[in-house]
Amino acid sequence: MRQALAALILLSGPALAAEPIVGRASVTDGDTLVIRGTRIRLHGIDAPESRQLCQDAAGKSYRCGQVAALVLADRIGDANISCEPRDTDRYGRTVAVCRKGDEDLNAWMVSEGHATAYQRYSRDYVGVEITARALKRGLWAGTFDPPSDWRRAKRARGVETRPEMGKPPEATTAPVQAACAIKGNISRKGDKIYHLPGTREYDRAVIDPSTGERMFCSEDDAKAAGWRAARG
Incomplete structure (x- = not known):
């Protein structure tokens, strides 16, 4: 009986363990990225939203969500x-711990003060947050609303904070999503500019669907929609 049970455990164990997701990442925001068409939510952390404003040490407002996305893109x-799946959230995203080499990127975002420990779901990074807060790093240098509070306040006023999260991705097969990798960005002046993978500003470009920004599957699609290629 014991031998049979042991054999069952050995057979079932590997089948239950999800394979790591490995590849180059496109950063959506400070706690979300995409690898080969798979949307990944960083486990145990919560970064400011793309449109969220925070105050620095001098009391000046800045787009802390945008900063979080940029620093994560720069770090990667x-x-x-490599991202180790932990769960799947209600939006269909894979919740994972992602690493660049041996570095835990989830922990790094919290340690630099660009994200908070998401204690509603995990206490893995609470200690890291305590240190960042004591050293007044990133968000902790000034004042800010916890991202979950900011989202809750927006929803109470009828504002959708993550419109792209309210429904599953239109394409569900990895090959199709992987092909749609051209970033359609809108500048402060309103210029519609697309960035091809491997170009200078590609990794820095952060897509905010709530402002009309989007991904394209081909340059022809981008041009037909009114976007132009980035210069340089």
Whole structure:
């Protein structure tokens, strides 16, 4: 009986363990990225939303959500990263711990003060947050609303904070999503500019669907929609 049970455990164990998701990442925001068409939500952390404003040490407002996305993109760069799945959230995203080499990127975002420990779901990074707060890093240098509170306040006023999260991705097969990798960005002046993978500003470009920004599957699609190629 014991031998049979042991054999069952050995057979079932590997089948239940999800394979790591490995590849180059496109950063959506400070706690969300995409690898080969798979949307990934960083486990145990919560970063400010793209439109969220925070106040720095001098009391000046800045787009803390945009800053969080940019620093994460810079930290990853062109490297391949590995994400270990932990769960799937209600939006169909894979919840994972992502690493660049041996570095836990989830922990790094909290340690630099660009994200908070998402204690509603995990206490893995609470200690890291306590240190960042004591050292007044990132968000902790000034004042800010916790991202979950900011979203809740917006929803109470009837404002959808993550419109792209309210429904599953239109394409569900990895090959199709992987092909739609051209970033359609809108500048402060309102210029519609698309960035091809591998170009200078591609990793820095952060897509905010709530402002009309989007991904394209081909340059022809981008041009037909009124976007132009980035210069340089």
